[in-house]
Amino acid sequence: MRRDRSLNERWRRAAGLLGLGLALVGCDYFYDVTVPASDSTPPVAWAAVWRQDVYEAVSSSDGGAALSFAVPDPNDYYMLIGAGTDDGGTKKVTIQQEFSRTCIQGDIGQLQTGLLVPMVETQSGTVGATVSNGVWTGPMVRLSDYATCDSGWTLSHVAYLWHVTAEDFHGNKKSHGWARIHWSP
Secondary structure, eight states, X not given: OHHHHHHHHHHHHHHHHHHHHHHHHHHHSOOEEEOOSOOOSOOEEXXXXXXXXXXEEEEETTBSOOOEXXXXXXXSOEEEEEEEEOTTOEEEEXXXXXXXXXXXXXXXXXXXXXXXXXXXEEOOOOTTOEEESEEEEOXXXXXXXXXXXXXXXXXXXXXXXXXXXXXXXXXXXXXXXXXXXEEOO
């Protein structure tokens, strides 16, 4: 019974984080714009790590270092955000995602990786339409879900990586390099 209660508690916590994240990202940072007749400027692609009402890390395709965030507790849930913003409206954002873990046994290391299903979020609109300047999506991730090694092996490092591509209504695209959260015991 303890296990069921613990699992239910985790899901409630994750759902609460997701709801707050949706409200935070959707309302505070995006606004309505009109799709222009022409637009040669690509959108800005964003990657962010959000947990418990706080952006732990944020970076954009317009500069700065790639996002890399060391997670203090692999059992905590984090919302990993991929977003696009554009003064003429963002049509689509795509997140490619994968995980990696390194397991060791004595002096031998073993790297395991896995690709995950891409996430895509779009909004409709045409020239002259009122649309949001931004679109976002992202998974709720707990690194401990990816931290299991084969029998006899010990975890050395686990990471979750995501790559964001934003596209505007005129086909201009911009990508944010690989962002990652990671943990080492």
